[in-house]
Amino acid sequence: MIKTIFFGTPDIGLKSLDYLNNSDKIEVCAVVTQPDKPAGRGNKLQASPIKKYALEHNIPVFQPKSIRKEHEIQAKLKNFEPDFFVTFAFGQILSQEVLDIPKYETINLHASLLPKYRGANPIQRAIINGDSETGICTMITELGLDCGDICQRLVIPISDTMNCEELWNEISQKSPKMIESTLISIKNGTLKPQKQCEEGICMAPKLQKEECLIDWSKSNKEIHNLVRGICRNPSAYFVHNDKIIKVIETIPVDGNGTQGQIISHSKEGVDIGCSDGLIRLITVKPEGKGEMKASDWYNGVRK
Numbered sequence: 001m002i003k004t005i006f007f008g009t010p011d012i013g014l015k016s017l018d019y020l021n022n023s024d025k026i027e028v029c030a031v032v033t034q035p036d037k038p039a040g041r042g043n044k045l046q047a048s049p050i051k052k053y054a055l056e057h058n059i060p061v062f063q064p065k066s067i068r069k070e071h072e073i074q075a076k077l078k079n080f081e082p083d084f085f086v087t088f089a090f091g092q093i094l095s096q097e098v099l100d101i102p103k104y105e106t107i108n109l110h111a112s113l114l115p116k117y118r119g120a121n122p123i124q125r126a127i128i129n130g131d132s133e134t135g136i137c138t139m140i141t142e143l144g145l146d147c148g149d150i151c152q153r154l155v156i157p158i159s160d161t162m163n164c165e166e167l168w169n170e171i172s173q174k175s176p177k178m179i180e181s182t183l184i185s186i187k188n189g190t191l192k193p194q195k196q197c198e199e200g201i202c203m204a205p206k207l208q209k210e211e212c213l214i215d216w217s218k219s220n221k222e223i224h225n226l227v228r229g230i231c232r233n234p235s236a237y238f239v240h241n242d243k244i245i246k247v248i249e250t251i252p253v254d255g256n257g258t259q260g261q262i263i264s265h266s267k268e269g270v271d272i273g274c275s276d277g278l279i280r281l282i283t284v285k286p287e288g289k290g291e292m293k294a295s296d297w298y299n300g301v302r303k
Helices: 011-021 047-058 071-079 123-127 162-188 220-229 294-301
Strands: 002-008 026-032 037-039 044-046 082-090 105-110 117-119 135-141 150-157 236-240 243-253 263-264 271-272 278-286
Touching: 002 011, 002 162, 011 047, 011 135, 011 162, 026 047, 026 071, 082 162, 105 117, 117 123, 117 263, 123 135, 123 220, 135 162, 135 243, 150 162, 220 236, 220 243, 220 278, 263 294, 271 294, 278 294
Parallel strands: 002 026, 002 082, 082 105
Antiparallel strands: 037 044, 105 135, 135 150, 236 243, 243 278, 263 271, 271 278
């Protein structure tokens, strides 16, 4: 059995953790995840999806505020004598001291075709930029940002309508077998990681709030890509009558009109002018309300 400690926080890593935990070749000795955080209307502390899974399956859980600084937790991880650490959207930077704990390597699952989209938001950035494909990589974790040697790669197509939630789910489903295969192949010596090429490096920095505000001077395709790229995470938005209107679903349509102005509306949606064509709002979430058809929203605000 390959002794492994899994580092992760959001639900994108759940299928991989479950797959490894049920593998007859892998032993998940422990889980490391972010501390519980307040969430919901009551701001009650909520455990991460990874922690919840670990507790349900009697896997030891560690929740450092900063794994680099918490030497007591590092010592406890050493006691497991792990062959590998596996990191998948953990959310903290590891120190060399931590990377040196496993017998073999720390393997990270990164949601892009490295060296493209190094950084925090590779899924969103690929869609926002209108890419027709992205992928996943297993890589050797080094101190630099997503710069380690590549173990395995898998290309994932992105359709013109795919949003970040759908791509998130696709990556979640296709990652588990790749992680298991990487661990087995490195341990038995059949896989030799390859250095990342220096060409094609680009970053995927964390999204800023100002990037989510729709700029009507952009083309309908650019706005559509933004909407699907950050759908509910955290959602593109505009302001109407001093209220924030989050946009969940759109389609680009032909036509002309003043940028930022509502040009027409029907049961199919609400058309707004852009620099090139029109963007049709299909589903929106007005401030203080749930998601609804854009036509229903517009019928309400124009009364």
